[in-house]
Amino acid sequence: MCSDIIILAGGSGERLWPASGPDKPKQFMKPSGEDSFLQSAILRASVLEISGDICIITRKNWTNLVINEVQELAERIKKPELISKIIIMSEPCGRNTAPAAAWASKYLLYKNNSIEPVNILMMASDHLISPLEVFARDVRTASWYAGQKNIVSFAIEPAAPETGYGYIKAGETLPLPFSGSSQAFVIDFFREKPDAATAQSYLAEGNYYWNSGIYAFRADFYLNELELYSPEIYQAFQDIDMYNSIETIAGIRIMSPNDSIEKAYKTTPPISIDYAVSEKTERAVSVRAGFLWNDIGTWDSFAEYYSALSDTSASIKSENCFVYSDIPVMLCGVSDIDVIIKNGKALVAKKGETNLVKEALPLLDRKDKT
Secondary structure (H helix, E strand, O other): OOOEEEEEEOOOOHHHOOOOEOOEOHHHOOOOOOOOHHHHHHHHHHHOOOOOOEEEEEEHHHHHHHHHHHHHHHHHOOOOOHHHHEEEEEEOOOOOHHHHHHHHHHHHHHHOOOOOOOEEEEEEOOOEEEOHHHHHHHHHHHHHHHHOOOEEEEEEOOOOOOOOOOEEEEEEEEOOOOOOOOOEEEEEEEEOOOOHHHHHHHHHHOOEEEEEEEEEEEHHHHHHHHHHHOHHHHHHHOOOOOOOOEEEEOOEEEEOOOHHHHHHHHHOOOOOHHHHHHOOOOOEEEEEOOOEEEOOOOHHHHHHHOHHHOOOOEEEOOEOOEEEEOOOOEEEOOEOEEEEEEOOEEEEEEOOOHHHHHHHHHHHHHHHHO
């Protein structure tokens, strides 16, 4: 099993505007009223019964939100020991996932004195995954392959010709490493988000999978591959100083960015782990995920998963609509739309087009400034 876990909680969640915003982004949303997306990710991590740390990487200005989330969860599930497993790593600014993984890898090697291999599972704070026992089985398999010096992803069987996900093409199927393990394969290559026709061809061919964005790797091997394929990121974090950079608040360890970490983030390019390493390495393996997965990346996927939350005050001659609102909404003679009214802002979008939200936000910002 992986010894340590990285939970990425630094995204701005722009695609779920206006419910998600810069003051309280998507990972802190509580759609079902109990666990936030971040709290669900922490629970998922705790099920894996790791020996090391759960590193939550977030923006510096969201540190207090994460502290509150951890405290609330530990109290609600009556597991105060959970707090001792958490370390919050507060980024000075967002630089995507490859630099975040570099910082956490450097810290975990430092903490372990580089004596034993540090196997890491890196996952997002805003995905939905079930059932957890299947997820744990797949993680055990991924951890085994990570221990053999591979960058390991999780391949999701595509349910539709989705244009919002990257794809993995399966290569040689690998033998099962142990009894009860999940099936894995060598990755032929990665493909970025395709257009609709290309996505349809991937499904027709049958050996393409969605890339979940969840990774397992050894910390030392990831840094070696980073040096080989993205040396500018590797060099930025080569000389960071971990000494005396950790404080404890309410029993939770907090690593705030000292001068060396500030400098590393200023000098590193913003690149995802996909671009920096996984699409370039010759040691790319993927585990066929047996668990159900959804990244709730748009209001379309949110509406599909949380359809029971739709609350319209009145609807006349309207069909296939989703409403998620703080105030009463009346629908008259409309179909195939999502209506989101949160935080004093409103979004009305045609179903299938909510991926345009992130693209449209800069237009709204310009209007606000005029």
